[in-house]
Amino acid sequence: MIFLAPLILIHVAYFISLYKKNMGLIDGFWGLGFVTMSVSAVILSGGVDIKQNLLGFLLLLWGGRLAIFLFVRNWSKPEDFRYAQWRQDWKEKTELISYFKVFLLQYFLMLMIGTPIWCSYYSPSEISILTFIGIGIFCCGLIYETISDQQKSRFKSAPGNEYKLCKIGLWRYSRHPNYLGEITLWYGLGIMALNMNGGRMSDQMLWNFLCMLGPMIIHFLILKVSGVPLIEAKHKSNSEYLTYMHTTPRMIPSFIFKSRR
Numbered sequence: 001m002i003f004l005a006p007l008i009l010i011h012v013a014y015f016i017s018l019y020k021k022n023m024g025l026i027d028g029f030w031g032l033g034f035v036t037m038s039v040s041a042v043i044l045s046g047g048v049d050i051k052q053n054l055l056g057f058l059l060l061l062w063g064g065r066l067a068i069f070l071f072v073r074n075w076s077k078p079e080d081f082r083y084a085q086w087r088q089d090w091k092e093k094t095e096l097i098s099y100f101k102v103f104l105l106q107y108f109l110m111l112m113i114g115t116p117i118w119c120s121y122y123s124p125s126e127i128s129i130l131t132f133i134g135i136g137i138f139c140c141g142l143i144y145e146t147i148s149d150q151q152k153s154r155f156k157s158a159p160g161n162e163y164k165l166c167k168i169g170l171w172r173y174s175r176h177p178n179y180l181g182e183i184t185l186w187y188g189l190g191i192m193a194l195n196m197n198g199g200r201m202s203d204q205m206l207w208n209f210l211c212m213l214g215p216m217i218i219h220f221l222i223l224k225v226s227g228v229p230l231i232e233a234k235h236k237s238n239s240e241y242l243t244y245m246h247t248t249p250r251m252i253p254s255f256i257f258k259s260r261r
Contacts, residue, residue, distance in 0.1 A: 001040065001044055002037050002040040002041045002044060002117070002118060002121055003037065003111060003118075004040070005036035005037060005039070005040045006033040006034070006036050006037050006107060006110050006111075007107055008036075009029055009032060009033055009036050010026075010029070010033065010103050010104070010106060010107045011103075012029075013025065013026050013028075013029040013103060014026075014098075014099060014103045017098070017103075018095060021079075022074075022078075022079045022083070023079060023083035023086070023087065023094075023098050023102055024074055024079045024080035024082075024083045025071075025074060025075070026102060026103060026106055027070045027074065027080070028066075028067050028070040028071040028074060028075075029067070029106075030066070030067075030070075030106065030110075031059075031062060031063030031064070031065075031066035031067050032063050032064075032067050033063075033106070033107070033110045033114075034059050034062075034063050034110060034113075034114050034117065035056075035059050035060055035063035035064065037110065037114050037117050037118070038052075038055060038056040038059045038060070038114075038117050039056055039060075041056070041117060041118070041120065041121040042056045044121070045121060045124070049120075049124050050127055051120060051124070051125065051126070051127055051131060051192070051193075052120050052121065052124065054127075054131070054135065054192070055116065055117065055120055055189065055192060055193065058135065058138055058142075058189065058192075059117070059189070061142065062138075062142055062185060065142075065146060069149055069153075073153065081234060082230060083102070086098070086101075086102075109217075109221075112213075112214065112217050113186070113214040113215075113217050113218045114214055115190070115193075115210045115211055115212075115213045115214035116186075116189040116190045116192065116193035116211050116214055116215070117189075117193075119193050119195075119207055119210050119211045120193045120211075123195055123207045125194075125195040128194075130191055130192065130194045131192050133191055133192075134188045134189065134190070134191035134192025134193070134194070135188065135192055136188070137184060137185070137187060137188030137191060138184075138185045138188030138189055138192065139185075139188070140184060140185075140188070141180075141181045141182065141183070141184030141185030141186070141187075141188055142181065142185050143181075144170070144177060144180060144181035144184065145177075145178050145180075145181025145182055145184075145185065146181070147169070147170060147177075147181075148169070148170045148171065148177035148178040148180075148181060149178050151166070151168060151169035151170060151171060152166045152171060152178070155168055155171075165238075165240050165241060165244060167244065167248075170253065172248075173248070173249070173253035173254045173255050174248060174249045174250065174251050174252060174253045174254065175228075175232075175244065175245065175248050175249070175250055175251070176227070176228055176231070176250060176251050177251070177253065179222045179227050179228065179251060180251040180252070180253075182218070182222065183215070183218065183219050183222060183251075186214065186215040186218050186219070187212075187215045187219075189214075189215065190211045190212045190214060190215040191211075191212075193211040194208050194211050194212075195207050195208055195211070223251075228250065228251075232245065
């Protein structure tokens with residue numbers, strides 16, 4: 001039942017994208033999909049599970065902020081380069097292919113990444129020290145992501161900076177601070193959802209593995225598939241960006257230690 005709400009939301013996003021002729025608007029619905037899943041879990045559990053309520057509140061903070069940020073940035077702008085390239089490749093079949101390869105794919109990714117949400121629903125547990133550790137990690141990631149997004153947004157909005165490379169603030173210390181924040185907050189959610197109630201060891205290990213599976217999936221996707229690789233491929237002919245790549249760590253900021261590029 002908790003999987004129905006994000007499916008409905010994805011279809012709303014699809015029809016809006018058809019109207020606006022902009023597949024990139026799906027990005028704004030990404031965080032909202034997890035919010036609807038979590039809110040559904042809270043409602044169906046009767047709102048009595050404190051950990052589930054905390055998880056829902058944190059997801060609302062993250063998903064709401066991300067949706068507002070992306071909608072404000074993308075609503076009236078041309079389609080993002082990734083989606084524009086697909087539209088060019090798919091031509092007259094764009095509407096049909098995008099339904100499956102963009103919108104339904106994102107829905108299934110939500111189910112895979114949202115394991116902390118549905119594990120907390122199907123295997124509820126009491127609050128433990130790990131709950132508070134997870135909340136702390138989540139907050140660090142959310143703050144880091146928010147600051148990096150705002151710094152880049154302010155830089156790009158300044159006259160003459162639209163096509164310039166942002167190397168201020170957190171972007172001075174790593175090339176993708178926003179992605180580092182995103183990965184961090186998802187690991188925080190996974191740790192928060194861990195079940196320490198005891199019971200059969202095999203069952204507890206399975207549920208805890210599933211709790212951390214979602215964060216590991218989004219970590220892999222950002223690092224190897226749809227995040228860092230696409231952005232850096234876009235700039236492969238930009239000499240300034242190539243220099244930036246050789247002098248600036250990929251994610252872990254240089255003020256912590258020199259990381260692999």
